[in-house]
Amino acid sequence: MDLRRVPVAKLATVRIVIALAIVKNRPLCQLDVNNAFLHCYLDEEVYMVPPAGYKKARKGQVCKLKKSIYGLKQASRQWNKELSKLLKNLGFQQSKQDYSLFTMSLEGEFLVILLYVDDMLITGTSTAQIDGVKKALDKAFTIKDLGDLKYFLGIEITRNSDGTFLSQRKYIKDVIFYAGMDDCSAGAVPFPSLKLSTEHGELLKEPDVYRRLVGRLLYLGITRPDLSYSVQHVSQFMHSPRVLHLRAALHVLRYLKGTINCGLWFSAHSSLDLSAYSDTDWGGCQFSSRSLSAYTVFLGSNLKSWKTKKQRSGQ
Structure with missing residues (x-):
């Protein structure tokens, strides 16, 4: 650690x-x-420059922190x-x-x-x-x-006798607001039918806008397993984002607007049996020919862990 x-x-x-x-x-x-x-x-010696407004210290003196x-x-x-x-x-x-x-x-x-x-x-x-x-x-x-x-x-927890609902409704609304997408129409699917490339397309003039947006989408992975593939895909272009990449990320926001009330339901009547499922494609990445792997882990009927990840080498 x-x-x-x-x-x-x-x-x-x-x-x-x-x-x-x-x-x-x-x-x-x-x-x-x-x-x-x-x-x-x-438990170690640490010193700092006297803060502004502190006049007792002489020139060249520093403060020792306790x-x-x-x-x-x-x-x-x-x-x-x-x-x-x-x-x-x-x-x-x-x-x-x-x-x-x-x-x-x-x-x-x-x-x-x-x-x-x-x-x-x-x-x-x-x-x-x-x-x-x-x-x-x-x-x-x-x-x-x-x-x-x-x-x-950032997780809203609503509990009753039947179970607990975990959602990030407020956080989603904030992300949509910061992106200026309040008036956008809702999307039906989490990812558009766009062919994204690391080399083709116009580079974004302000790449930090894209990076901040993808970072916020990554945090939604706490309660939204349905975004796993989409967010994994758009996060591949952080080093050199392009206009099409931003368009794909904004499409995810449109999908979120239509599914803002979705989240995780933990049933109070679930068993505690552990089960896991995995899947992979065959060279599904169109620009690296690598395979995508995914898994989900359940505790009874309650989903606990999931991930979508690109494999290290091509098939």
């Missing part, structure tokens, strides 16, 4: 934790740590170490498959905490133990208890 990186949970893990809480009918709460990075003492601050490259590492240390002291064990996942078995009860920087999901079999963990976290860092999970990482 690279501790210089911000500790974030894998999106598949997020979906699994939510689905298990739904199937097992367990509470699912969200917490936020106030000013998380400012709670951490540095605690991490936002914008410091060591801040996320220190926060991860501090929070992991506390959770382990409380009795949690860190998963080796996903370092942001912590579990604890205590007095016949089972608790799960999932971290995404300073946001946390907590679920378990005992409401009393969940409340105890909240109090311990609040004493150490000061937390904001956001109650039952309703909105997380």
